[in-house]
Amino acid sequence: MTGPDISVMVVDDHPMWRNGVARDLEERGFEVGATTGDAVSALRIARTVRPDVVLMDLNLGDTSGVEATRQITQEIPGTRVLVLSASGEHGDVLEAVKAGASGYLVKSASVDELVDAVRRTAVGDAVFTAGLAGLVLGEYRRMAIAPDAGSQAPQLTDRETDVLRQVAKGLTARQIASKLVISHRTVENHVQSTLRKLQLHNRVELARYAIEHGLDEDGAFGKQ
Amino acid sequence: MTSRRAGSAHPGGERVPRQAPAQQGSHEAPDGRSPLWRAHNGLRAVAFLYALVWFALLVNDYARPVLGSIVLVLMAVWTAFTIHRYRTPNGRTNRLVLIDLAVAQVLFLANEFVLTEQQMQAGLPTVVTVWHGSMVTAASVQWGMLGGGVVGAVAALSNFLLRGYIDSNMWMDTVLHVGAGLLLGLASDTARTSTERLSRALRAEAATAERERLARSIHDSVLQVLAQVRKRGLQLGGESAELGRLAGEQEVALRSLMAAAPPESTEHDETDLAARIRVLGTAGVQVSVPATPVLLPAPMASDLFSVVREALDNVDRHAGDDAKAWVLLEDLGHEIVISIRDNGPGIPEGRLSAAEFQGRMGVAQSIRGRVEDRGGTATLDTAPGDGTEWEIRVPRPGDTNSIGQGTAGHRQKSPGAQ
Numbered sequence: 001m002t003g004p005d006i007s008v009m010v011v012d013d014h015p016m017w018r019n020g021v022a023r024d025l026e027e028r029g030f031e032v033g034a035t036t037g038d039a040v041s042a043l044r045i046a047r048t049v050r051p052d053v054v055l056m057d058l059n060l061g062d063t064s065g066v067e068a069t070r071q072i073t074q075e076i077p078g079t080r081v082l083v084l085s086a087s088g089e090h091g092d093v094l095e096a097v098k099a100g101a102s103g104y105l106v107k108s109a110s111v112d113e114l115v116d117a118v119r120r121t122a123v124g125d126a127v128f129t130a131g132l133a134g135l136v137l138g139e140y141r142r143m144a145i146a147p148d149a150g151s152q153a154p155q156l157t158d159r160e161t162d163v164l165r166q167v168a169k170g171l172t173a174r175q176i177a178s179k180l181v182i183s184h185r186t187v188e189n190h191v192q193s194t195l196r197k198l199q200l201h202n203r204v205e206l207a208r209y210a211i212e213h214g215l216d217e218d219g220a221f222g223k224q
Numbered sequence: 225m226t227s228r229r230a231g232s233a234h235p236g237g238e239r240v241p242r243q244a245p246a247q248q249g250s251h252e253a254p255d256g257r258s259p260l261w262r263a264h265n266g267l268r269a270v271a272f273l274y275a276l277v278w279f280a281l282l283v284n285d286y287a288r289p290v291l292g293s294i295v296l297v298l299m300a301v302w303t304a305f306t307i308h309r310y311r312t313p314n315g316r317t318n319r320l321v322l323i324d325l326a327v328a329q330v331l332f333l334a335n336e337f338v339l340t341e342q343q344m345q346a347g348l349p350t351v352v353t354v355w356h357g358s359m360v361t362a363a364s365v366q367w368g369m370l371g372g373g374v375v376g377a378v379a380a381l382s383n384f385l386l387r388g389y390i391d392s393n394m395w396m397d398t399v400l401h402v403g404a405g406l407l408l409g410l411a412s413d414t415a416r417t418s419t420e421r422l423s424r425a426l427r428a429e430a431a432t433a434e435r436e437r438l439a440r441s442i443h444d445s446v447l448q449v450l451a452q453v454r455k456r457g458l459q460l461g462g463e464s465a466e467l468g469r470l471a472g473e474q475e476v477a478l479r480s481l482m483a484a485a486p487p488e489s490t491e492h493d494e495t496d497l498a499a500r501i502r503v504l505g506t507a508g509v510q511v512s513v514p515a516t517p518v519l520l521p522a523p524m525a526s527d528l529f530s531v532v533r534e535a536l537d538n539v540d541r542h543a544g545d546d547a548k549a550w551v552l553l554e555d556l557g558h559e560i561v562i563s564i565r566d567n568g569p570g571i572p573e574g575r576l577s578a579a580e581f582q583g584r585m586g587v588a589q590s591i592r593g594r595v596e597d598r599g600g601t602a603t604l605d606t607a608p609g610d611g612t613e614w615e616i617r618v619p620r621p622g623d624t625n626s627i628g629q630g631t632a633g634h635r636q637k638s639p640g641a642q
Contacts, residue, residue, distance in 0.1 A: 090440075091515040108448075108507075130510045130550055137554060138514020145557035168512040169565045169613070170550035 006030050006122045009046060011068065012057035012084075013037040017107070021055065021084070024111050030118065039068035046072050051079055052122045056101065058085045058092050066095045073100030082121040084114075094135040097195065098202040103127025126192045133168035136194055137161070152204070154197040163190040253422035255313050256415035260365045260408065264358065265307045271355040272303045278349045285343065292338040295331050295351045302327050303355075310362070321366045325375060328352070328359035329382060336386055347393055350386070360405045368416070369409030376405030436499055442478065443503060450475035451506050479503060495525040497560070501532055501553055509536060513553045518560065521621060524598060528562065528618065531591050531602075535564040535614050538587045543568025543611070558620055565613040570606045591616075 008030050012018040015037065022032040033049045036042050039060045046054060054072055058065035069081045081101040085093060093104050103126050105117045117127045128136075140161075143153040156164065159180075166176040173191075177184045279296050286292045306324055309315035335350035350356070360379050364372025380398035384390060450471045457468020496517035505511035520528070532551055539549045547568035554561040588604055591614065595602040600618030 094515045130552075131512045134512020134552055134554075135515050137512075137552075138516065141555055141557070142514060142516055145555075165552065165554075165563070168550070168552045169563055170510055170548065170567070 006053060006118065007033045007049070007051045008118060009033055009042070009049060009051040009054045010035040011037070011039070011042045011054060011060070011065070013060050014057075017057075021114070024114065025118065028111070028115050030115075039065060042068050043071050043075070046076055046079060050076060053118050054079060054081045055084045055118070056081050056096070058083060058096055064092070066092060066099050069096045069101050070099035080121050080124070082117060082127060093132060094139060097132065097136065098139075098198055100199055102195070104129060104132045106131075124192075125188055126195045128167050128191055130168050130170045133164050133191075136198065137164045137168055139198065140194070152201070154201045156194060156197075160190050160194050163187055164194055167191065253419050253426060256419035256422075257365060257412055258313070260412055260415060261310050261316065264361045264365055265310055267361055268303055268307065268355065268358040271353065271358050272299060275299060275349075275351065275353040275355045278353050279351060282343070282348060285340065286338050287340040287343075288338050291334065292351050295334050295338060298327075298331060299352060299355060302331075306362070316366060318366065321362050324362050325359050325378075328356055329378075332356045332382060333386060344387060345389075347387075347391070356383075357401060357404065360401055361408055364405045364407075364409035365412045367409065368413040369406055372405030372407075372409030372412070373402055374405070376402035379405075439499070439503060443505070447475060447478060448507065450478070451508075455507070493522050494519040495522045497525045497528060498553055500525060500529045501551060501562075504532065504536060504551065508547070509549045509551065511551045511553075514555055518553060518555045520560065524618070524621065527594055527598065528560065528616070531594055531616060532562060532564060534587060534591055539564075539566040539568065539612075547611070560618050560620060562616040562618075563613060564616075565611060567611045570608050570610050570612055 008025055010018050010022050010025075010032060012021070012035075018035050018037065022035050025032050033051050034045045036045055037060070042054070042056075042060075056065050056069055056072075060068065065083070065085075069083070072079055073081055081096075083093060083096045083101045083104040084107055085096075085104065097104060102121050102124070103117060105114060105127060106129065109117070120127055137156075140154070140156050144155065146153070162180065163176060166179065167173075171179065173184055173187045177187045180187075275296065279292065283289050283292060302324075306320070309320055332350065332352050335352065338351055339348070356379060360372065360376045363375035367375075379401045380394075383394060383397055383401075387394065454468045454472035454475060457464040457466075457471060460468075497520050498513035498516075498518040502511050502513055536549055536551070539547060543549070543566045547566050549564065549566040552561075552563040552565075554563075592602045595616050595618060598618050598621075600616060602614060602616045604612060604614055606612040
């Protein structure tokens, strides 16, 4: 996919930033279908516009960007969410990724990095920064040693652990591929699979929580 | 690009205060002695009813029934008043408890004139009966074991004084008075210290949260700007270079201030190493840590933090201006793993004796020494053109089940890789 084939929606409550990103993307040939500053209209607009990629800020005024991410990725199958946040690589980024975001980029990233990340997100790749890899790795480690996690908690294979550690140490996919003597594509697949397992587990946990608390199955959970 | 930077710094700084600071006063734990005061109030009310029954039985035989009635009415008033006052923490003053003692003593000793000599000798109860003992409970809850014991002894002494003789019943009263004073006092002391400890922990928690919030906000704004000024200033040279150097000094000072200020330790004197290491991130240093705190004994956390900083300083000195560095912190439960990697030129082969490398070895030995003191290993992996990478593994102290969980997939690097 090249620029013009990809439609993007920008969700950020800071107008200056929102417009700046939209302009940058349009200059590179992306189609910025919509921009909005709050999570509620983000979900509404995304349902009709069905963008390929939603660029999501996590600090929104109304509901959190994490909830918006969860609802968009669950309700609109073709749409992928790329988190673009200034909040630093902390818990909320991990939560957004667990909720279904396919990647994360810091706001201080260059336009080239942004463009590359949007392209990769559109084709279904996971966009990982070293910081996000550290968070995801930490989450698997936490589940592995948590006494209550039991056997349902997802685990990384040795290879996945290895790949994730290299990403967290700043190696590019290409460098990792040559270091581990595997193909570039295999590296991408490993990274994606670590994310998918985490998201699946998160969804199962939420569903179980919903059932235990007697909530309605369809869409009632997550809105609290 | 420029506008992007400006835009990103602003919302970051603006959004932080959205997390409402913890409510003032919520850091004080409720007084743990409150249940004891409620028990005291209950006891006093029951004791008064008990006294009322005996009064009805004995009033016709009293030497001075009118004085007895006055004593009883005063008891009723005093009981109601103190129950009301002791109900709230503000009412539990030392002065009130002292007055309470005086009132109970006066009312008790007034029985000298109420009871007949025969009643006194027969060991029949006074008008106040066991109500007298409630001054012991008040004193012990207020003043703890020492106060309770002393007031218990006072109560027993005045008992001897009033009766003018000693028998086995009175010895039993003495034991009960002093014993109850000591026991309740001990309970009160315990409740007070645990209340204090809880308050301290709550305050520490609030202070830590506030510190982290500040650190994050400073990190997202001031530090990034200072780093930018230093870098740009040095590039421009001349007077700008001087400004850049000054900005750099302030950056280092602020960074070490944030990192070194001992975060109010938790109850077990543990520090979150993840929070401390996160502060080291800059435009050129990417720090990756778990989302959850990595709690370690404070001295160990400080040591590991210094090790990481030393390794990063080394990158600054030797890896060249364009080199980037990555720090990865992993918590395997039984073991802490820290990796510090840079993409500089690495250590060239055959340069072992060069002065530059001598400097590096000094640092390497210092890092190794510190890690080995904690029972861990530090391995340095480097190749020409391939940067350097430290891997530091330290066992978590006090961990007994050191199963090799989660460690699969790591190759143990040999120091001889260079």
